[in-house]
Structure formats: C-alpha cells, structure tokens
Amino acid sequence: MTQKSFHDQHVTQLSPKTEPTPNTQRESLAAEVRKLSFWYGETQALKEITLSIAYRKVTALIGPSGCGKSTLLRSFNRMHDLYAGNRYSGEICLFPENHNLIDLDPFMVRLRIGMVFQKPNPFPKSIFENVAAGLRIQGVQNKKLLSDRVEQALRDAALWEEVKDRLSQSAYGLSGGQQQRLCIARALAPQPEILLLDEPTSALDPIATAKVEDLITEIRHRFTVIIVTHNMQQAARISDFTAYMHLGKLIEFAPTGELFTTPQETLTRDYITGRFG
Amino acid sequence: MVNAEMSQATLPNLTGIVDANRRTDLVMAGIGISVLIVAMSLLAAVVIDLIVGGWPRLINPDFYLNFPSRHPLQAGIVSAWVGTILVMLVTAGIAIPLGVGAGVYLEEYAARNWITDFIEINVSNLAGVPSIIYGLLALGLFIHGFGLGETILTAGLVLALLILPVIIVSTREAIRGIPLDLREAAYGLGADKWQTVRLYVLPAARSGILTGTIVGLARAIGEAAPVITIGALTFIAFLPPSPIQSSPPFINFEWLESPFTIMPIQMFNWVSRPQAEFHINAAAAGVILMLMTLAMNGIAIWLRYHLRRQIR
Amino acid sequence: MRASESFLRRRALWGSFAGGCLLIAAASSVFVTLGIVYVLVTESMGFFAQIALLDFLTDTQWTPVFENAHFGVMTLVSATVTVAGIALAVSIPAGLALAIYLSEYARREVRETVKPCLELLEGVPTVVYGYFTLLFFTPLLQTFIPGLEGFNMLGPGMVMGIMILPYTASVSEDAMRAVPSGLREAGYALGYSRFRVAMRVVVPAAFSGITAAFILGMSRAVGETMVVAIAAGQNPNFSFNPTEGAATITAYIVQMAMGDLPHDSIAYQSVFAAGIVLFVITLTFNLIGFFLRRRFKEVY
Structure with a gap:
C-alpha cells in the first residue's frame, strides 16, 4: 500500500524529457546494478556494468548481438546459476531492502523476479495450470485465490477474452503470439517485483508483436519491467529508459527520448543511426 | 581436336564406371535385404515351430489351469504364470523407483565430476554383465548372505537389479529429450530443483520412461538363467498365498517368502527332459512366454514411435 | 507476492530429502557392482586355497565331481570361445551389411519399419531360442552335416549370431549415422558410388563405433546362457570342434546350480571361480566397448 502512494507521487513528476538522471532518484528505484561483471568460464561477458532500474518503469536494454544485454537480463534472476562454470562479481541491489541478489539463494531470487523468454515456452499443461504454475510453486493451494490470480494475470496479459472459455485446454493449442502472452501471464501471476522480458517478440509476427507491446504499455504503471530487444523502434515505443550496451560494457544510459534524439556517445549514435548492428 | 579425341576416349569409360557403380549398389542393397530376410525368417521359424510343436497342449484349457506333473499330458503352467506375475510385481516395485531415481539423479542433479563419471561407467558396464552373474550375486549374497531363501522376493530382487541399467538409461534418454526451455521456464518461476523435476520434468518424460520400463520388464519376464542359479524349484504343485485376503488388512506379504516357479524355468525344465512328450509342453509354454514378451515389446515399440510422431 | 516462510522451509526440506x-x-548401481565383485571373490577364495591358479589356467580337464577332480577352466573357456567365435563369424558380416544397408541405402520409412522388427527379434526369450536350436535348428543342420552331434557348438553359435544381430547392427548403424554428412558429400563430390562412400568414407570414419558394437556383441555371446545350456550340452570337453558338444562357462554354472550342492563344497566354490573368469572376460570387453564408443562420440 505504501508503495502505491509512493508510485502515484512520482508518476506525474517523471516524464522522460524533463527527468533528471535516474541515479539521483534513489527512492524511486526498483534495483540498482553496481559494477557487475560476469564470466562464462574464462570469457568475460559483462564488464563492470552500473545501471539503475526505475520503479514501475520500462527499462530497455539494446545493442548489437553479443553485447551482453541478454546476459545482463539473465543475471537479474540468476539463470546463469543453472549452468556450471559461470561467475559473477559486483552487485545487483533490490530495493527497498537493498539486498544484493547475487548473494541471495538463486531460487529465492527467481520467486521474486519473473521472466519471459525469447521463444514461447508454455508447459505441456492446461492454460489454467500454466498461469497458476508460479503460484503453485510458491505453495498456493487456495482455489479461489488461484482462480482470481489466474484471471487477473490473463487480463493483464490481454489474453482473458480469448481463452476464458477454454482454460482447461492444452496451452499447445494456442497460436505463437497467444502462447507468448500466456507466458507473460504466467510470469505476472505471482506478481513479481521485476518482470524480465528477453526479446519477447523476436519469434512473433508483427500483429502478435503489437499486442505484446500494447500489453506492456498497459502494465507499465503496475510492474517494473526490463526488456531486452534488438528492435530499436520497439525500445523507443515502449520504454521509459534505455541502456545501450556494446561488447559487454554499458555505453550509455538515459531516458529513452534523450538517448534516441541526442545520444552522447559516438557508438550509440552509430548504432541508432544504423551504421552497424 | 585434342579435346574431341579425349572425350571420345573417356566418355564410354565413364558410363562404364557409372554402370558398374549402379551394379555394386544393387548388389549391396540386395545383401542388406537378404540379411534382413534371413533374420526375419528365423523369427518366423521360431514362432511357427513353437506353435506347431505346442498346438495339442495350447488348445487344451487344462494346460493353463493344471500344475506341473510327471505325466506330460496332465502337466500345466498355472504355477508358472502365477509365479511370473508375482515375481514381476516385486521386480517392478524395486526396479522402477531405483532406476528412475538413479536416472533423474544422473541427469538433473549430478555434478560433472569423476564420481558421476564413475557411476556412468558402472551403469554401462552393469548393462553388459551376463545375467547369470546376477544369479551368482543372488546365490552368494541374498541366499547364503542374507538368508532370503529361494523365494519370490529373491527372484524379484535379482531380476530388478538385472534390468536396473535398462531403466536408468532410458530414463536418462527421456529426460535428455526434454527441451531446455521447459526447464528454464520452471526455474524462471522460482521452482527449486525437486519442484522442477516433480512438476515438469518427470511428467514430460513419462512416456519415454514408461517405454524403457516395459522393455526392461519384458526382458525380465524371459530371463531364466539368474533364477535357475538361485536354485528355484521347478516342480511346484501349489500356488503362493494370495496377496489379497478377505479379512483386514486385506493385503498380506506371505507370498513374498513362498517358493515358486516361472514361465521360462518351467519351459527349460520341460525342454531338458528326454521324453518327447514333454517337448510339446515346452513348446506350448514357449508360445505363452513369447506372447508375453512380444506383446510387451510391441507396446513399447508402438509407444516410442507414436511418441516420436507426436514430438514432430 | 512472497511465498510463506513455512512453505519455503518445507520446500527446502523436501528438496533435500528427495535429493x-x-x-x-x-x-x-555401484553397490550392485561391489556386491558382484564381493560375492565372486569371497565365495571362490576357498577354491583358490585348494587349487593352484596355474592348474586352474592350464589344466585341460574339468571334472569337479569326480573322485580325482580336475579344475582346468580352459576346458570351459574353449567351448565359450568357440561358440562366441561362431556367433561373431555370423554376426560381423551380417551385422555390417545390415548396418550399411540401413544407414546408407534404406529410405527413412524402410528404416523405421525395419528397426522395430529387429527389436522384436531381440525380445525373444533366450530359453525359446534354446528350444528352437535343440529341436529345430540342429536337426536341420544335421541333414547337411552328417557328423554333427545332437549337442553341438555350431547350432547354438549360429543362432546366437542372429540373436545378437539386432544389437550389433543397431549400434553400428548409430555409429555410421553419426558420421557428419559433410564427409559423405565430399565422397559423392568425387564421383564415388554409394558403396564406395560407405566402404571408403563412412566405415573408416565410424570404425571405432563399429568395433565397439562387435566387442559388446562378443561380450553378450560369451555371457549368453540358456541357448548353450540347452543345445550345446553340459559335458565339459576341451575342444574347438564346432560339431562336438561342450559345456561353456555359463552352461556349467547352470548345471551345478540345478544340483543341490553343499555350501562349502569345492564344487560349489568352483561355480564362483568359473563366474570370476566369465566376469573378467565380459568386463574387459564391456570396458573396451564403452571407451571406444565414448571416444567415437567425442570425435563427432
């Protein structure tokens, strides 16, 4: 409840153009990355990244392939810990507690931070059970609570109207775009503190992409979202802040409008004007 | 001029090579197919030989309901098929949890180190240990070591150990076939390892594991050697106590400690007798035994191909 | 939303319990191996206390229940080797031809029909093969080979060769199909025929995998019990003559197990001594096969 008023206070105040750099806005942050480095075995994929994630805003990570944007995103819910030989140094602090999530148990981190992957990956179960999966994993058994949350999440993911009559059917019967929105609903149902989207529209056609973008715009006032995208127009359309990465380094981070209109770095300028990438 | 001469000299030669190639290819395919035909006709010969040989007994209902006897025409297989079913219950009850558990551990839990490597080599080697060696294990350890006796429990246990590698390997293959993104989806929601395995990995691998289990049990049903080694009696003129009883607690386990015989041993017993009349019984028992194993293998094969089509 | 503390504690507990x-x-599975080694070693210790290892390995008579008992295990090994040798002589050419056909010639639909049929062949209980060999195949062979005894090594060897065929063929075929198609295309680009590509490119490239298939097949033939126990006779006979009957190691174990031997008798212990020999032979083959296959998988 306190967070709600907290948010209301800031929503009018923060508009991308006039906003001061996010670093000074500590109390409005959902998380802060401090000097984060990451290694796949011997290969360093992230080099001392420092970045703030604004509370209930959309932050986009862009950059050419191999720049480390997905690696950074997957660090937020410690997906790298699933595979041997990966190593972090530095911090990702979650607010308001100011806990470094690199030091927390990865399974606990993932209970708090949701993720949607490049390719839709629903479970081979019913639509209802897919959305309820995260809640069941947290031990929720109350039927009423489950069905309320599932409905809410499906509404948030703009899928409710399409599936409300066939919640018990297999998720594999949905189209690709619907499956991806189902995965978003699945991630939203446990009400994560941060929602990670890893190129969520790269496997979708333009119409399905538009639907996903619309829903992100709808939920942005209630969830903190970090999105990796290789599509600059998408970043410009839906994000409040954009970070440009190159070869594992954070080159530039600014409110989206500024970054796209007046980039400060040559590398950023070259990338957004299409000289490479 | 020179070019023309060359092509005139080489062209017919080239066609010759191509023709010769085609001939060798034809011969090669012919050899492959004939090997196949020989193998399949062996299978057919086995089946026909058994059916023809055992026909007089096969069509006699007494054969299925009578106990073994010194008189070939009165001998039946009731104690053998009941014994086979009971032994298989024990085998399945032990081999499935152990095999699936080991497979899950090796695929999902084990770190890539020398211990895992050792377990892996060990499983692969166990798969190749002759079945009769398992019989010696049972004779030396279960019977003389633990004092379990020549019982259904001992037989079920030794056959379970025998098919353990089959179940472990097929569990691992089934789990390996599950796409990585399904696992990442589960972990991404905060599931811990056991939740991921129990809620998502095992249900998705269910049919693959089932297939491997059926193949393993089909092998166990047909195995005689390790059960002969434990000294299983071959003349059993009674049935083990029933696992189900009418008074509470409705289930009893006395049957585990009962002497028994099973189908392949009954068949071996009859085939080893000099009198040709018993060979008729052996053939008839063989038909029933083959029906059991072929049906199980058939189900497994159907499941596997059906599955593969589903995934595609 | 946060999961409740008590649920998380329970989850952690269940997780470690399940793990x-x-x-x-x-x-x-490791305990099974340990158990096998333990039993074989301890039960045969008494045997080797009485019989010198040299006699065990060099004597050519095996007469455990005679007054003047001899324990020359080579008697049993000779029959084992002869039967397995015949099986391989059938299985290597046939298995190789079948594997080449399935991997290089057959269309996918053919392959997918043939492989399940081969698996059915593998599913036939060995006691059934024993019956078939004794009462059908041996009499059939006797019409061609007049001197063939009723119990002989030729019939069981040949039937066993077909019996292990599905296994050797499918393992070799897997090895051949794992050869990258780029190598094959290189051969075809030179104008090679299918046969040449198979023999000059695929078979050499898959050689270690194919060798593994036959070594593992050999191990199966050596350890196979019921066919020889029924159809090759149970008379220990130092002989490599396939027309004679002779007891293999496995047949001897079956024969002794059927009698009721006192636990501490030398005859009982000799079963385990023979078992050790069998175990060592098959273990050697299995390990060679395992590492050959693994090396093959690493290459491709």
Whole structure:
C-alpha cells in the first residue's frame, strides 16, 4: 500500500524529457546494478556494468548481438546459476531492502523476479495450470485465490477474452503470439517485483508483436519491467529508459527520448543511426 | 581436336564406371535385404515351430489351469504364470523407483565430476554383465548372505537389479529429450530443483520412461538363467498365498517368502527332459512366454514411435 | 507476492530429502557392482586355497565331481570361445551389411519399419531360442552335416549370431549415422558410388563405433546362457570342434546350480571361480566397448 502512494507521487513528476538522471532518484528505484561483471568460464561477458532500474518503469536494454544485454537480463534472476562454470562479481541491489541478489539463494531470487523468454515456452499443461504454475510453486493451494490470480494475470496479459472459455485446454493449442502472452501471464501471476522480458517478440509476427507491446504499455504503471530487444523502434515505443550496451560494457544510459534524439556517445549514435548492428 | 579425341576416349569409360557403380549398389542393397530376410525368417521359424510343436497342449484349457506333473499330458503352467506375475510385481516395485531415481539423479542433479563419471561407467558396464552373474550375486549374497531363501522376493530382487541399467538409461534418454526451455521456464518461476523435476520434468518424460520400463520388464519376464542359479524349484504343485485376503488388512506379504516357479524355468525344465512328450509342453509354454514378451515389446515399440510422431 | 516462510522451509526440506533419495538410488548401481565383485571373490577364495591358479589356467580337464577332480577352466573357456567365435563369424558380416544397408541405402520409412522388427527379434526369450536350436535348428543342420552331434557348438553359435544381430547392427548403424554428412558429400563430390562412400568414407570414419558394437556383441555371446545350456550340452570337453558338444562357462554354472550342492563344497566354490573368469572376460570387453564408443562420440 505504501508503495502505491509512493508510485502515484512520482508518476506525474517523471516524464522522460524533463527527468533528471535516474541515479539521483534513489527512492524511486526498483534495483540498482553496481559494477557487475560476469564470466562464462574464462570469457568475460559483462564488464563492470552500473545501471539503475526505475520503479514501475520500462527499462530497455539494446545493442548489437553479443553485447551482453541478454546476459545482463539473465543475471537479474540468476539463470546463469543453472549452468556450471559461470561467475559473477559486483552487485545487483533490490530495493527497498537493498539486498544484493547475487548473494541471495538463486531460487529465492527467481520467486521474486519473473521472466519471459525469447521463444514461447508454455508447459505441456492446461492454460489454467500454466498461469497458476508460479503460484503453485510458491505453495498456493487456495482455489479461489488461484482462480482470481489466474484471471487477473490473463487480463493483464490481454489474453482473458480469448481463452476464458477454454482454460482447461492444452496451452499447445494456442497460436505463437497467444502462447507468448500466456507466458507473460504466467510470469505476472505471482506478481513479481521485476518482470524480465528477453526479446519477447523476436519469434512473433508483427500483429502478435503489437499486442505484446500494447500489453506492456498497459502494465507499465503496475510492474517494473526490463526488456531486452534488438528492435530499436520497439525500445523507443515502449520504454521509459534505455541502456545501450556494446561488447559487454554499458555505453550509455538515459531516458529513452534523450538517448534516441541526442545520444552522447559516438557508438550509440552509430548504432541508432544504423551504421552497424 | 585434342579435346574431341579425349572425350571420345573417356566418355564410354565413364558410363562404364557409372554402370558398374549402379551394379555394386544393387548388389549391396540386395545383401542388406537378404540379411534382413534371413533374420526375419528365423523369427518366423521360431514362432511357427513353437506353435506347431505346442498346438495339442495350447488348445487344451487344462494346460493353463493344471500344475506341473510327471505325466506330460496332465502337466500345466498355472504355477508358472502365477509365479511370473508375482515375481514381476516385486521386480517392478524395486526396479522402477531405483532406476528412475538413479536416472533423474544422473541427469538433473549430478555434478560433472569423476564420481558421476564413475557411476556412468558402472551403469554401462552393469548393462553388459551376463545375467547369470546376477544369479551368482543372488546365490552368494541374498541366499547364503542374507538368508532370503529361494523365494519370490529373491527372484524379484535379482531380476530388478538385472534390468536396473535398462531403466536408468532410458530414463536418462527421456529426460535428455526434454527441451531446455521447459526447464528454464520452471526455474524462471522460482521452482527449486525437486519442484522442477516433480512438476515438469518427470511428467514430460513419462512416456519415454514408461517405454524403457516395459522393455526392461519384458526382458525380465524371459530371463531364466539368474533364477535357475538361485536354485528355484521347478516342480511346484501349489500356488503362493494370495496377496489379497478377505479379512483386514486385506493385503498380506506371505507370498513374498513362498517358493515358486516361472514361465521360462518351467519351459527349460520341460525342454531338458528326454521324453518327447514333454517337448510339446515346452513348446506350448514357449508360445505363452513369447506372447508375453512380444506383446510387451510391441507396446513399447508402438509407444516410442507414436511418441516420436507426436514430438514432430 | 512472497511465498510463506513455512512453505519455503518445507520446500527446502523436501528438496533435500528427495535429493538424498535420488542419490541413494544412483549409488545403488555401484553397490550392485561391489556386491558382484564381493560375492565372486569371497565365495571362490576357498577354491583358490585348494587349487593352484596355474592348474586352474592350464589344466585341460574339468571334472569337479569326480573322485580325482580336475579344475582346468580352459576346458570351459574353449567351448565359450568357440561358440562366441561362431556367433561373431555370423554376426560381423551380417551385422555390417545390415548396418550399411540401413544407414546408407534404406529410405527413412524402410528404416523405421525395419528397426522395430529387429527389436522384436531381440525380445525373444533366450530359453525359446534354446528350444528352437535343440529341436529345430540342429536337426536341420544335421541333414547337411552328417557328423554333427545332437549337442553341438555350431547350432547354438549360429543362432546366437542372429540373436545378437539386432544389437550389433543397431549400434553400428548409430555409429555410421553419426558420421557428419559433410564427409559423405565430399565422397559423392568425387564421383564415388554409394558403396564406395560407405566402404571408403563412412566405415573408416565410424570404425571405432563399429568395433565397439562387435566387442559388446562378443561380450553378450560369451555371457549368453540358456541357448548353450540347452543345445550345446553340459559335458565339459576341451575342444574347438564346432560339431562336438561342450559345456561353456555359463552352461556349467547352470548345471551345478540345478544340483543341490553343499555350501562349502569345492564344487560349489568352483561355480564362483568359473563366474570370476566369465566376469573378467565380459568386463574387459564391456570396458573396451564403452571407451571406444565414448571416444567415437567425442570425435563427432
């Protein structure tokens, strides 16, 4: 409840153009990355990244392939810990507690931070059970609570109207775009503190992409979202802040409008004007 | 001029090579197919030989309901098929949890180190240990070591150990076939390892594991050697106590400690007798035994191909 | 939303409990091996206390229940080797031809029909093959080979060769199909025929995998019990003559197990001594096969 008023206070105040750099806005942050480095075995994929994630805003990570944007995103819910030989140094602090999530148990981190992957990956179960999966994993058994949350999440993911009559059917019967929105609903149902989207529209056609973008715009006032995208127009359309990465380094981070209109770095300028990438 | 001469000299030669190639290819395919035909006709010969040989007994209902006897025409297989079913219950009850558990551990839990490597080599080697060696294990350890006796429990246990590698390997293959993104989806929601395995990995691998289990049990049903080694009696003129009883607690386990015989041993017993009349019984028992194993293998094969089509 | 503390504690507890159970299940396979080695060694210790290892390995008579008992295990080994040799002589050419056909010639639909049929062949209980060999195949062979005894090594060897065919063929075929198609295309680009590509490119490239298939097949033939126990006779006979009957190691074990031997008798212990020989032979083949296959998988 306190967070709600907290948010209301800031929503009018923060508009991308006039906003001061996010670093000074500590109390409005959902998380802060401090000097984060990451290694796949011997290969360093992230080099001392420092970045703030604004509370209930959309932050986009862009950059050419191999720049480390997905690696950074997957660090937020410690997906790298699933595979041997990966190593972090530095911090990702979650607010308001100011806990470094690199030091927390990865399974606990993932209970708090949701993720949607490049390719839709629903479970081979019913639509209802897919959305309820995260809640069941947290031990929720109350039927009423489950069905309320599932409905809410499906509404948030703009899928409710399409599936409300066939919640018990297999998720594999949905189209690709619907499956991806189902995965978003699945991630939203446990009400994560941060929602990670890893190129969520790269496997979708333009119409399905538009639907996903619309829903992100709808939920942005209630969830903190970090999105990796290789599509600059998408970043410009839906994000409040954009970070440009190159070869594992954070080159530039600014409110989206500024970054796209007046980039400060040559590398950023070259990338957004299409000289490479 | 020179070019023309060359092509005139080489062209017919080239066609010759191509023709010769085609001939060798034809011969090669012919050899492959004939090997196949020989193998399949062996299978057919086995089946026909058994059916023809055992026909007089096969069509006699007494054969299925009578106990073994010194008189070939009165001998039946009731104690053998009941014994086979009971032994298989024990085998399945032990081999499935152990095999699936080991497979899950090796695929999902084990770190890539020398211990895992050792377990892996060990499983692969166990798969190749002759079945009769398992019989010696049972004779030396279960019977003389633990004092379990020549019982259904001992037989079920030794056959379970025998098919353990089959179940472990097929569990691992089934789990390996599950796409990585399904696992990442589960972990991404905060599931811990056991939740991921129990809620998502095992249900998705269910049919693959089932297939491997059926193949393993089909092998166990047909195995005689390790059960002969434990000294299983071959003349059993009674049935083990029933696992189900009418008074509470409705289930009893006395049957585990009962002497028994099973189908392949009954068949071996009859085939080893000099009198040709018993060979008729052996053939008839063989038909029933083959029906059991072929049906199980058939189900497994159907499941596997059906599955593969589903995934595609 | 946060999961409740008590649920998380319970989850962690269940997680470690399940992990522990799974570890025990995985370790059980190691205990089986340990159990086998332990039993074979301890039960045959008494045997080797009485019979010199040199006699065991060089004597050519095996007469455990005679007054003047001899324990020359080579008697049993000779029959084992002869039967397995015949099986391989059938299985290598046939298995190779079948594998080449399936991997290089057959269309996918053919392959997918043939492989399940071969698996059915593998599913026939060995006691059934024993019956078939004794009462059908041997009499059939006797019409061609007049001197063939009723119990002989030729019939069981040949039937066993076909019996292990599905296994050797499918393992070799897997090895051949794992050869990258780029190598094949290189051959075809030179104008090679299918046969040449198979013999000059695919078979050499898959050689270690194919060798593994036959070594593992050999191990199966050596350890096979019921066919020889029924159809090759149970008379220990130092002989490499396939037309004679002779007891293999496995047949001897079956024969002794059927009699009721006192636990501490030398005859009882000799079963385990023979078992050790069998175990060592098959273990050697299995390990060679395992590492050949693994090396092959690493290459491609």
